[in-house]
Amino acid sequence: MAMEKEGLSGAESLAKTRTYGKFRCHNPSCMARITVPPGATHCKCPTCGLEWRVSWIGPNFPRIRGPVWDVNKKLAQEAVAKKAATKEGNQDGIE
Ligand SMILES: [Zn+2]
Numbered sequence: 065m066a067m068e069k070e071g072l073s074g075a076e077s078l079a080k081t082r083t084y085g086k087f088r089c090h091n092p093s094c095m096a097r098i099t100v101p102p103g104a105t106h107c108k109c110p111t112c113g114l115e116w117r118v119s120w121i122g123p124n125f126p127r128i129r130g131p132v133w134d135v136n137k138k139l140a141q142e143a144v145a146k147k148a149a150t151k152e153g154n155q156d157g158i159e
Pocket of ligand 1: 089090091094095096109110111112113114
């Protein structure tokens with residue numbers, strides 16, 4: 065009787081330590097690791113601020129389905145507006 069019935073609780077405690085899935089940001093100039101809470105359908109990259117739609121191919125296996133266009137477009141427009149405001153007619157884009 066050395067085999068105690070701890071298989072289930074052992075698996076459960078293991079699952080609790082590995083509840084977060086990870087993937088890389090799809091922003092080519094970012095590529096940061098993003099941690100996704102289980103079951104989340106959206107996640108925001110803490111590094112570049114872009115948001116991604118998430119699908120789950122397994123309980124701990126998130127996958128980016130695509131960008132959240134509304135948010136990313138807004139961020140892109142803000143970035144462009146900021147650039148335009150500081151650019152001051154530098155049309156070649158040389159810093
Ligand atoms: Zn990012």
